Amino acid sequence: MDRFKHFIFDYLVSQGISENTSKYLNMLGLLLVLLIIISLVDFIIRKLIRTTFTKLAVKSKTNFDDLLITNKVPRNVAHIIPLLIALEFAPMVFSDFPNSDVVIEKILKVFSIVLTLWIVRSLLNTLKDYFKTLPRLKDKPIDSYIQVFMIFAWIGGVLSAIAIITNIPFIKFLTGMGAISAVVILVFKDTILGFVASIQVSINDMVRIGDWITFEKYGADGDVIEINLATVKVQNFDKTITTIPTYALISDSFKNWRGMTNSDGRRIKRALYIKQEGVKYLTDSDVEKLKNIQLITAYLETRQQDIKSYNASNNINKDFLINGRNLTNIGVFRKYIDSYLKHHSAINKDMMIMARQLAPTTQGIPMEIYAFSSDKRWENYEYIMSDIFDHLIASLPYFDLEIYELPTGSSFNSSLQMS
Structure with a gap:
């Protein structure tokens, strides 16, 4: 392996090129080879995984695997092996440049966090779309729960990335975050209120997607078309869209016409x-x-x-x-x-x-x-x-x-x- 990583260097030095120049050219050559290998592996694995998933989706009776493809889960998963190859061989490429090796390693680790978040997001979006096809769940605020999970995932991902960049152990970094928790709560006030409201709306079955509600304070009079963490979207009967803060469903009074819809008469x-x-x-x-x-x-x-x-x-x-x-x-x-x-x-x-x-x-x-x-x-x-x-x-x-x-x-x- 040592002979291979210095093969270009040895050849260039034998041709009379200075060692310093040969060192840079050797690094660029190895980097080019690594990028080509990673690109080929990524292309082949993506094709294999996508083809396999497509065949399974055709044969399968459920639409879950179709939703996996639609939300690019196989594509994101295919990036894992190329990333592992990069993490394994990047130190060899930058072996003559210790400082660069540390920077590249941190970049790859940060990218691995981002890739993990992409995969998690794709899976959660797949679950969201799948749950909406189920009769007993299609009128529930699934979007709100998915957004909550993604918020926690992104917060964890960002904190992990900062910990990697600053060389601070994650536990110590997380402990230090307690000092600025008040600021975090202030920044995410609406998100926290929306999260709590979404849980109460769901548990108390106050509003479902498809319900006709009248909310005079916000000028809403129509059908609920979306419930997410921050807002509830109502399509009024004149086809305009009114956006209502989710927590307003808890703090203010509104009329839900579901009882009339479910009854025997109007x-x-x-x-x-x-x-x-x-x-x-x-x-x-x-x-x-x-x-x-x-x-x-x-x-x-x-x-x-x-x-x-x-x-x-x-x-x-x-x-x-x-x-x-x-x-x-x-x-x-x-x-x-x-x-x-x-x-x-x-x-x-x-x-x-x-x-x-x-x-x-x-x-x-x-x-x-x-x-x-x-x-x-x-x-x-x-x-x-x-x-x-x-x-x-x-x-x-x-x-x-x-x-x-x-x-x-x-x-x-x-x-x-x-x-």
């Missing part, structure tokens, strides 16, 4: 504001007229009979409608809404159906509809709700009721013309 909760001046008792003739509305015919007949029996048995003076029991147009309209919803094909009959009157306001009497549509898809849900209220608004005149609305210019003009 809630309809909206009110009609009815003019108070239109509310009145119904006379017998009014009731007879309303009996033509099929959805409440049976109700009116039964109710009218019960009311007449009560008033008669209690000698109620019906010269004034206010006496005794009476039907009101708004009460009958409320019963009509209830019956209409129960007969509507798009309403889930197994969930709550209710038409209720809320406290009067300056805008009128709110008649609220509370029910659940069977179809939870947004477009169909809006169509169902619009269809229901189109019908109810159009039906109000049959009960001598009106929707409240603020007066417009045309309203004042009509009043002036009438006067």
Whole structure:
């Protein structure tokens, strides 16, 4: 081996070239030979490993090996043997230059740390992609955990590299880092908060990829498309992307619509504001007229009979409608809404159906509809709700009721013309 590493040197000296020049040329020649050998070995091993993995991927039923190739794991692993060759023979190349030998050895060791990080990153990315294909894990914040592992790996790698460069034992170097731990915590504050938040989000199952969330503070209203260590990305319904800090999911309040998505229906909760001046008792003739509305015919007949029996048995003076029991147009309209919803094909009959009157306001009497549509898809849900209220608004005149609305210019003009 000694003869080989000085073969060029001996030849050049025999040709009359000075020893100093021959020493440099000998080192350059050996370095060139080593680089050629390393390149050839790296090329051959990469081809062999890639070919082997490709054949296995074709035969295998799982897509894990395909993901290994996609994330360049075989390619990165192939660099290990050339690196070992370089570490073994580099001292021979620089044997006549002790100072350079030390520097080259440190560079190769640092590169070995970088290569290890590349391999670890490739493997973690492969695991991330693979876990996302599993039904029970695809909605979990896998990105956050992968990023945490990579952060610790890079921190360990950087510290190891510094320890190698400075010739300080890794344990002593790590001990010294305790003195600047406060600075490290300050620098990585958001990362630490995001890591803790990711764990809490995952353990408490607060948010999954694909969930529809509403976060008013950040203007987010849409589907979660990514959860990583620092941010949560929400694709709003207008196709814009809102980025939310992960720890905000813990510190602030937001709405997750998953419960609605997983339920048997989507809630309809909206009110009609009815003019108070239109509310009145119904006379017998009014009731007879309303009996033509099929959805409440049976109700009116039964109710009218019960009311007449009560008033008669209690000698109620019906010269004034206010006496005794009476039907009101708004009460009958409320019963009509209830019956209409129960007969509507798009309403889930197994969930709550209710038409209720809320406290009067300056805008009128709110008649609220509370029910659940069977179809939870947004477009169909809006169509169902619009269809229901189109019908109810159009039906109000049959009960001598009106929707409240603020007066417009045309309203004042009509009043002036009438006067």
